[in-house]
Amino acid sequence: MDIEISKVGERGQIVIPQEFREEMNIRKGEKFLVVKIDNKLIFQQMKKLKSETLEQLKEDLIDIKIAEDRLKEIERGKCVIQTKEEFLKEMEEWVKE
Structure with a gap:
């Protein structure tokens, strides 16, 4: 797992570190799914989401x-x-709910 620190710009944009963009082949204009869970955000590349099942x-x-x-x-x-x-x-019972 790699960790970097990024900050939010004036217009709410978050910069993805260059090393991550290169490693994950992220290009300008690429779309991401953004999921909010409690006080956490998860970003998933849409192009990779298409190859996974929902x-x-x-x-x-x-x-x-x-x-x-x-x-x-x-x-x-x-x-x-x-x-x-x-x-x-317990996990099996929780998933059944």
């Missing part, structure tokens, strides 16, 4: 939400210790 994106967002909920529990000191089997069973 169902997979939905599953990924669900996984992110579960991870965020767990992190909040840990931060509040409400961490629950589970076995692998208990965790997987």
Whole structure:
């Protein structure tokens, strides 16, 4: 995972670091899907989204939400210790909802 810091310009534009643009083949005018989850933003290249299924994106967002909920529990000191089997069973039930 690579991490860089960027800032928002006067018109609300965020600059994607050049190294990331080159590595991910991002060109001027390219469209992105922007997803807001709580106080986080996720950017996904539309051209790559077309090669993925929307169902997979939905599953990924669900996984992110579960991870965020767990992190909040840990931060509040409400961490629950589970076995692998208990965790997987809970995830299966959550996805059914």
